[in-house]
Each structure stands twice: as structure tokens, then as C-alpha cells.
Amino acid sequence: MDGSDHHSEYLARATEALTPEGRGRVDELLEQLVKAGAGHAWVRRFAQVREAEADAGRTDVEPGPEPADMLTEQELDVLTAGFTTIRDQEHLDDVANWANAVLALLQDERDRLV
DSSP states (O other), X not given: OOHHHHHHHHHHHHHHTOOXXXXXXXXXXXXXXXXXXXXXXXXXXXXXXXXXXXXXXXXXXXXXXXXXXXXXXXXXXXXXXXXXXXXXXXXXXXXXXHHHHHHHHHHHHHHHHO
């Protein structure tokens, strides 16, 4: 299994583990992230997909390409900074774990660009 498969599994487990309170918190945080990346269509789309996943409690809800595959290095920087802040400052453990799983996905994308 390659690293991206491992990180996809990690994100799936973290998304499934979100509590109802955690899902609500994820929605709030993603709305803030969309505002921070307002000028970047793929940042918005990335946040929308993560929100749909969190709401559904699973990661197989959005057909089509993974928005992370379309991100530029600058957009990856915006998202990485946002999710690092969430992971490091969030008081809900399930949300912090979810943010860490998203960071692993973003790192996969960054590695792909190199």
C-alpha cells in the first residue's frame, strides 16, 4: 500500500469518527477557511468536499476528481496553514485528528508537485 492509500484510509477513519459536535465544528471551521481562501476556486471546492464528507460521516460522497489534485503550491500553503492551526488549537480531539488526516492528504499533494 502506498502512502496516499494510507492517508486516504486515515482520512476516512477520522471522518467516520467525527461526533455530531465535531461535524458541526468542522462545518464552522471550513466556512472560515473558505473565507480565507476566497480568491481560490479550488480552495473553496476542497473545503466543500471536506464539508460534505464530514456531514455524511464518510469520504466517498463526492464523485469526480479530488480537488486536492488541482491545488497550486500557493493554495496548498493556504490550506496547510489553516489545517495546521485547526489541528494545533482545536479543543475537540476528533476534530484535531480529522485536521491532522487532512494535513496528511495535503502533504501527499505537495509531494506530488515536487
